[in-house]
Amino acid sequence: MPRKRNTQRRMEIVNTAFRLFAEQGYNNVQMKDIADACDISKSLLQHYFPKKIVLLSTMLNELMLSAFIYGNEQLTALSPEQRTMIQMSFMLRMLDENPRIEHFIRDVFESPELTTEIVLVSLDWLEAIGVQGEAANIRYAMNFAVSGGMAVFFKRKILRASVELIAENIDQAFYLLLGEDRRKIDQIYLSTAKYNTDHYYQQFIAYLHEHATIDLRAEIKI
Template sequence: MEIVNTAFRLFAENGYDQVQMKDIAEACDISKSLLQHYFPKKIVLLSTMLNELMLSAFIYSNEQLTLLSAEQRTMIQMSFLLRTLDENPKMENFIKDIFENPELTTELVLVSLDWLESIGVAGETSVIRYAINFAVSGGMAVFFKRKLLRVSVEHIAENIDQAFYLLLGADRQKIDQVYLSTAKYNTDRYFQQFITYLHAHATIDLSAEIKI
């Protein structure tokens, strides 16, 4: 975890492509060969990191939103995640690096797929995976240009959710109703609960990247 934490800090500060394995080894005060014993390639380290981050981000939903439907939970989760990125530039830059690399995007999609299936999102795995890829990749492209396009984070989150469930065959009217039913969670109170949970349960040190 010391290696993962160090790599995460370097990626967040300098960008994934700019950090080499030797940089991580030097920052950890270990040899490159020892680093590669645990993580043979940088993508393996990033995959571990994404798993840790995404699982930590889902804990609030898994513990506090269990009485809600899978649709409600995914909509609340998306709103929380985008607001977190919007308010924390280092995390936004870290995630932007991921979406600019198809191989890294695939890693993020796979982690998200596991969570969606675990909370009961219905559909064939291949269809859910396609829906995540299409809705999230397109939505994040808009998110990273939100200031230029003058689009609110809330609107982007709503459109990502709508696109995802439409691709799974859901009725638009039902999607709108579900979204309205989650409105009370789009407040500072619930968002702060989410951030507190994230800091408390994350195995990666987020103190420098996400303000509490």
């Protein structure tokens, strides 16, 4: 029972911190602010999460894994390449349509340490679904494609770049660096077109609302 209470308390802290980070930005929220919002002492907060970056890393893992579980349960009949392309498209659209989540993710990508955390979580998923390649090569390709792609995404309005185009280029860069033929990549992307619709996207968001360990109702509209 104590372990269950500890797990519940940890997730209450994560949810509260997520709301504060989304509303105010990671750099503007201090550990004392989180403790006050949770109605606990700062020392108790640090018992669960010694540093703010540890709390954010935990939060990031929960968010990413929730999105990946969707693919593991709903897209199992598709190839690894199709699954990565569909999920990249869905995740960028989610950020585009929900400013609080974009605000939160922008803060993450401003930190090299947290960008690495995103890459590591993504690597575990790519390995689990069977993406082929040496681990070092996959990591390099992921770092290059995602870091560059997200830099463009955050400036998409200035550059007049569509979310769909950015997602496609992130996927193409990733698989080209792994040695895939461009024509094959284009064919795979075309095969995912039927999933890039409002119907499938809403299924994805509904799934996150139902299964995510972090309460996303206030940040992600459905």
